[in-house]
Amino acid sequence: MTTAHYDAIVIGAGFAGITAARELGSQGKRTLVLEAKDRLGGRAYTETLAGHHVELGGAWVHWTQPHVWTEITRYGLGIVPDEKALFANFPGADGQMKTYPGEEVLTRQQELLERLFTGWEEYFERPHDPWFRPEKLAEVDKLSLRDRILELELSPEDENLLWGWASGESGGRSARGALTMPGHWWAMGGLQLIGFDAIFNLRLEVGMQKLVELMAADVRNSELRLDTAVKAVHDDGAAVTVTTASGEVFTASTAVVTVPVNVWKSIEFSPALPEPYTRASTETIGVPNAVKLALHIRGDFEGAFYAQGEEGAAFIGLFPHRVLPDGTQLVVGFCVEDWVDVNDPKQVEEAVRHLEPRAEVLDYKFHDWGRDEFSEGGWAYRQPGQLTTMREIQRPQGRLAFASGDMANGWSGCVDGAIESGIVAARHIAGLLDRH
């Protein structure tokens, strides 16, 4: 049993946790960071495939994302764009996969996205304060992406350009995803396509996990324990006691809980968390069945491509990443339901070939975020109604503050939002410590 006393215990060492620890350390507060995995980064997870960095978690960043861009500037990191798609495969009007010239179909898809968000400036007048116009938010927060696409009364071919996108981002079904999720990103990106589209293209040369490691190296007054899963958190009003899965006990004046929202329900909090917290965790914000794959492929075609399946496809999309000098390429795939066993290379190849029949899979790496007990889901993608109540789950409880990229005010669902959320939680905790 360990009894050392800290100012704050930070639970989780993803971007939110490391940011909170760095903020608190810079103000002279002593922290203990407890991380369940054997590495930093959480949903930022960089691997190597065919000799190149590939991201199995968060990948894309952009200068319109103020918090992550500050870190990129601070550490002087380079960025690389993904390969531009020369052709794109989508389901055509009859539902069968069809190849289009890349530029033509992607422009058409973008025009449809513009229609989806026409007039959207009314809803998020101040994007970093999504509740600024509550009466307007109430009008749209109840809608799913499916509701809005059906409202547009598009031709079957145009609808098919959107179903794969909408269902993929939503985590399997376009009826699951709240329209306000991409709508808020649209507002954050300057209420225009260019700002929205830009967040799906640039990655860090050194890999996303390296950024969190650089930030962690700058955390002062702190101890870090990896392989230390937290099982219980008790706030007795005077101090916080944290018990780990192996039975170790740590105490501190406060704690910052930065595990994903979906994981809250798996930790015993006493007193119990208020109902909105348990509801959000049980309903899920992070998409429940997210598998991300990095694939090394070759095929009898020139250049990079983009492919998007129909709603319900085994792989919801293939995104171009890098064409290698030998003509083979790295692509990224997402699988959002249990329709394919990603441990089985034959099933993976079949799913890839549904989207691009000429592709041959040489090798691949993946991470199943849904089955990962320390994330219980992938990227955050709220469901209808969840934005209206999100503010309730941001509130500190007693000596606990909560931080997560899943519930940021700004770029929720992104690394940027995780950093924002870590800063806000640390500010609250530092204030609490200073007052006592």
Ligand SMILES: Cc1cc2nc3c(=O)[nH]c(=O)nc-3n(C[C@H](O)[C@H](O)[C@H](O)COP(=O)(O)OP(=O)(O)OC[C@H]3O[C@@H](n4cnc5c(N)ncnc54)[C@H](O)[C@@H]3O)c2cc1C
């Ligand atoms: C497949 C995928 C693709 C994505 N793509 C992008 C993208 O392109 N761009 C972008 O900006 N964002 C993207 N995201 C989202 C982004 O990765 C997350 O928003 C961000 O990394 C979340 O950071 P966090 O610190 O809030 O949570 P996490 O990174 O999940 O950190 C939480 C930490 O808590 C730890 N933990 C959990 N339970 C316990 C416990 N019981 N005890 C101790 N520790 C525990 C976890 O191991 C983890 O390290 C993506 C996410 C996924 C999964």
